[in-house]
Amino acid sequence: MSLLARSVLRTAAVQPAVAAPAQARNMATLREIELRLKSVRNIEKITKSMKMIASTKLAKAQRAMNAGKQYGIANAEVFANTPSDKPTPTKLFIVVSSDKGLCGGIHSSVSKATRKALSGHPESPLPQGTEVSPDSPISIIGDKSKSQLVRQQASRYHITFNQIGRDIPTFADAAGVADLIIKSGVQFDSVVLVYNKFVSAISYEAAIMEVKGEEALKESASFSAYENEDDATKDLVEFSLANAIYAALVEGHACEQSARRNAMDNASKNASDMISTLTMQYNRGRQASITNELVDIITGASAL
Template identity: 75%
Template sequence: MSMLARRSVARVVAQPSLLVIPSSARNMATLRELELRLKSVRNIEKITKSMKMIASTKLAKAQRAMQAGKEYGIANSEVFDHSKEESPSDSIRRLFIVVSSDKGLCGGIHSSVSKATRRALNNLADTPLEGVKIDPTSPVMVIGDKSKAQLTRAQPKNLRLTFNQIGRDIPTFADAAGVADLITKSGVEFDAVVLVHNRFVSAISYEPKAFEVKGAAALKESEGFKRYEMEDDFTKDLAEFSLANAIYAALVEGHACEQSARRNAMDNASKNAKDMIDSLTMQYNRGRQAAITNELVDIITGASAL
C-alpha cells in the first residue's frame, strides 16, 4: 500500500465523521424503502380483497350443501336414539376421526378441532365429550393435512390413518363413502367412531363438536335391535352406511365453517393492510416533506453565502 493511501485510511479512522452519510441521502434511501413497502402492502390488500370475494361466493354454496347434508346427520341421530347400549360407555373402544382440510388462510379453524381432540384424549375439562372417560391410547384418523400436521406433533402414537385431497370443492357423499370404506378396511378395531368437526353457529362463529357413531357390534347388542330378527350382515351394512352419512354431514358442515372463517380472515387482513397503508403513507409524506425542506435550506444557505 502506498504512503498516500495509508495516510488517507489513517485520516478516515481518526475522523469517523467522514464516514457519515449525508442526511439527504439517508432520507432518499428511506423514502425509497417506504415506497417499495407501500407498493407491496397495496398488492397484498388487492389479493386479500379478491380472496374475500371468492370466499363469500363459495360460502353461499357451502351453506346450501350444509343444509342438505344435515338431513343425513338427522337420520343417523334417529337411529342411534332408538339403539341404546347396555354396556357402560367407558368400556367402549372409540376411534376418533378429526375432520379438517388441506387449505390454510382461514384463521384457527383447524386448531380448534385439533385442540378438542387432544383435550378429549387427555380427559381434560371443556371437551365435546364431557362426562365420558376416554382411553388416552384411542386410535385417531385425520381428514386434512392441516390437523394432521398438528396432531402428528401432539399425538404421534395415536395416529393410524390420514386422508387428503378431500373437500377441495364442496364435499360429496362419494367422498364420504370412500373414506368410510377405507376406515372399515383399515383393520383398526373399534366399537364406536367419534367424529370431531366444526359446527356452524353463524357466518362469524363456529365451535368444535363431537358426534358418536356406533359400530356394527354395538348396534347388534343394543336393546332396540334385539327385539327384531335380522340377518347377520344387516347391522354391519347399517353401521357402514351410518358412518358414511355422519362423515358426509361433518364434511359439508366443516367446509361451510372453513369458507366462513376464510372470508372473515381475509376481511381482517384487508382492514389491517388498509391501516398499514395509511400509516406508511403518512410516514412517507413526512419523510418527503423533510427531504424537500432540507434541500431548500441548502439552496437558501448557498444563495446567502454567494
C-alpha cells in the same frame, strides 16, 4: 515511500470519517418506504380477491350444508332410538379438517377438542364420565390437523386422508372414507367424529358426533327386537358412518369458508391501516427532504 506520502497517510488516519449527508439517508429511507407501500398494496389486492372468492364459496357451502345436515339428523335419530347399555371404551376418533390454511384457528379448534377428549379433560366435548380407552385409534381427514396432532398422538394414528373435499364435499367422498376405514380392519366400539359446528357466518365451535359400532347395535334391545342378519347390521353401520362423515364434512367446509372470509377481511383492513400509516410517513419524509433542499438553495443564493 517518500516523506510526503507518509505524512498524507498519517493525516488521513488521524482525521475522522466524514458522515453521510442527512439528505442521502433520507432518500434511502423514502425509497424503502415506497417499496414497502407497493408490497402492502399488492397484499391488499390479494386479500380482497380471496375475500370475494371465499364469500362466493360460502354461499354454495351453506346450501350444501343445509342439505347435508339432514343426513346427520336422520343418523342421530336412529341411534337415539336404539340405546345400548354396553360400554364403548374403544373409540375411533375421526378428526375432520382440511388441507388448506389462511382461515384462522379453525383447524386448531378441532385439534384442541381432540386432545381434551383423549385426555379426559373436564372441558372435553364428550359427555361427563365417558370412558375412553388409552388405545383408541385416530383417523384424520386433512393435513392441517394431522400436523398439529402428530407431536403428541403419533402412536395412535391409524389412517389419514387428504385431498378430501377440495371443493364442496359429496356423499361419494364420505362413502369412500367410511369404506377405507371399515376395510382397514380397525377395531372400535363406536366412532366419534370431531368437527366444526356452524353457528353463524362469523362464529363456529368444535362439536362431536358419535356413531355406534356393530356390537353395540346388536346389544340394543330396540334393535334386537327385529330379526336382522349379520350382513344387514354391518351394512347399516357402514352406511350410518358414511352419513355422519358426510354431515361433518359439509358443515366443516362451510365453517372453513366462513373463517377464511373473515380472516381475509381482517387482513385487508390491516393492510389498509398500514398503507395509511406508511403514506403519512412517506409524505412527511418527502416534505422534510424538499424543505432541506429549499434551505440549501436559499442559503446559497444569500451567500452569492
